[in-house]
Amino acid sequence: MRAAAVTRFVDIATFFRKRFRLKDSSRPGEIQEIRNRFRCRFLRHARLPSPLQPCSTSTSALMHGRSRDMLFGGTAGKHRRPSDPTYGRNAQPSKSFLSDHLAHAFKGAPRRVECRKSFSARYRKGILGRTGGMNIQELAATLKLSVSTVSKALNNREDVSPETRKRVLEAAERHGFSPDPAARRLRRQSADTIAFVVSPPQTSFAHPFFLDMLMGVNDAMDNSGFQVIVASARSVETEIDVFKRLIERQRVDALLFGRTRRQDERIAYLLERDIPFVAFGRSETSDAYPYVDIDHHVVGRAGCARFIALGHRRIALVHAPEYLMFSHLEHQGYAEALRAAKIRFDKSLCVEAAISEEGGADAARRLLALPDPPTAIVCGHDLIALGVLRGIAETGRVPGRDVGVIGGDNHPIGRYVQPALTTFSAETHRAGKRMAEMLLARLAGTPPQELQEVWAPELIIRASDGPHRVPDASGADNKAVSPKRSRAVQA
Structure with a gap:
């Protein structure tokens, strides 16, 4: 029986040698290679069945080299060591993972077992890099070039001449070849x-x-x-x-x-x-x-200075949460503009709000409930500003006339509200594009200090930043004279 089992091993080894193009060597070496590639060392202690029958063996059990009993069924020999002479005698498997593998291979069906070692090796060799039935080895043979030269040409390496690169690319297009992305990512250890x-x-x-x-x-x-x-x-x-x-x-x-x-x-x-x-x-x-930044220090300083020029002295700031850097910069710019105009800083006029319309409306209600309410409000974000406009209207005041409002980042809806929101530019599309360009440059090795840009926003004047109105003796409002707008964007 032992001789029959060894004979069957040799027959199977011959098949695998042809099927997987194993290197020519002695038969014991081939058998060992098969065992290593399929992690089946337990075959030394188990006999193969005589008939070639289909098998329902678990693929995960084969991949992870689980116990012999899971692969061959039954519990015979479960608690015995391989050195025990009785080990495997009572295990009479009716199915074999190798016979299953052979039966499916002969029928042309896909193999259900894939050795981790051979799988990665196939990727490293580029076997899976095919779309039109040709792999990189075949493409190289067609061009009579080495595989490495073809690979370098396909990857635009500088150590390949332009003529060779052109020739390889034309042949790849003609034969419908393109490198497999998964294989390329594995080879470069990159997720792309x-x-x-x-x-x-x-x-x-x-x-x-x-x-x-x-x-x-x-x-x-x-x-x-x-x-x-x-x-x-x-x-x-x-x-x-x-x-x-x-x-x-x-x-x-x-x-x-x-x-x-x-x-x-x-x-x-x-x-x-x-x-x-x-x-x-x-x-x-x-x-x-590396970073791209729209300078919100300018938003706080220029927004406050705008209202000061319009005659306002009670100017509030409704800002986003202070832990955000852009909010902190707005706060600094706002305080700087007050100091430059020699206006006392009033802490009660600085209110933090969530970045939402509801957050802005709630902040406006609190500010306008003060004994000496503000006549102008600078907002760190347009969503906050839209809520502030609503909050002002809820108190019976007219936004833009009784209380001026300036936003911070040019939300698209700002131009369509009543009154249209005065705000600052924020080129987010351009910023996203520039950030991506910087990232590609950083991946190419550019130092981060060369990839830092701060953009100054521009004031976009609409209708919500009205001048301060003071009542005269008759109770009517006198309108202050608007300052020149030569440096602002009219919208």
């Missing part, structure tokens, strides 16, 4: 993927800020070879976990994100792990990273 992370406190994909920026990113990435995925977090506290999952599971090569914070653990984490990224905004955490 960039993540665009939608950052709290705004997590809605429908917001124009993120949509415009994402469209800009997409425009820049069209011909880069990278795909862009979008990820989001439900809260500030859990966002760092999203970053860790993306990086530690090797799902992305680089990241883009916005709404930087004064103390930003995302930036600290990415710098520590040396992960390429570009942020929309600056941070106090570090300045050693």
Whole structure:
């Protein structure tokens, strides 16, 4: 029986040698190679059945080399060691994973067992890099070039002459060949993927800020070879976990994100792990990273200065949460404009609000309920400003006439409300495109200090920033004279 089992091993080894083009060597060596490739060392202790019958053996059991009993059925010999002379005697398998493999192979059906070693080897050799029935070896043989030369030409390497590159590309197009993306990613240890992370406190994909920026990113990435995925977090506290999952599971090569914070653990984490990224905004955490920023210090300073020039002295600031860097910069600019005009800073006129219409409306109600309410309000965000307009109207006042309002980032709906919202420009589409271009440059090795840009926004004057009105002796309002608008954008 032992001789019969060995004979069958030799027959199977001959088949596998032909089927998988194993190297020519002695038969014991071939048998060992088969065992290694399919992780089936338990065959030394089990006999093969005589008939070639189909098998329903679990693929996962074969892949992970589980116990002999799971593969051959039954519990015989379960508690005995392989060195035991009685080991395997009572195990009479009615099915065999090898016979199943042979039967399916002869029928031309796909193999259900794939050795991890041979699978990765096939990728490394480029066997799966085919679309029109030709792999890279066959393409190289057709051109009478080495496989490495063809590979370099397909990857636009500089050490290949233009004539050879052109010849290879033309042949690849003629034969319908293109390198398999999965094989290429495996070979380069790269995911060819960039993540665009939608950052709290705004997590809605429908917001124009993120949509415009994402469209800009997409425009820049069209011909880069990278795909862009979008990820989001439900809260500030859990966002760092999203970053860790993306990086530690090797799902992305680089990241883009916005709404930087004064103390930003995302930036600290990415710098520590040396992960390429570009942020929309600056941070106090570090300045050693690439960024594009629209300067909200200008929004706070120029917005407040605009109202001062219109005659207002009670000027409020409704800003986004203070932990956001752009909000902190607005606050600094606002205070700077008051100091320049020698107007006392009143802390009660600075109100933090959620970035939403409801947040702005609630802030307006609180400000207008003060004993000495403001006559003008600078808003750090247009969604906040739209809520402020509603809150002013709810108190019986007329927005733009009784209380002036200036927004911060040119929301598309701002021009259609009544009164039309005066605000500042925010080129988010251009910013997204520039961020993507910076990321590609960073991946190519450009130092981060050369990839830092701060853009100054422009004031867009509409109708909501009316001049201060003071009642005369008869109770009528006298309208102040509007200042010149030579440096502002009229819209």
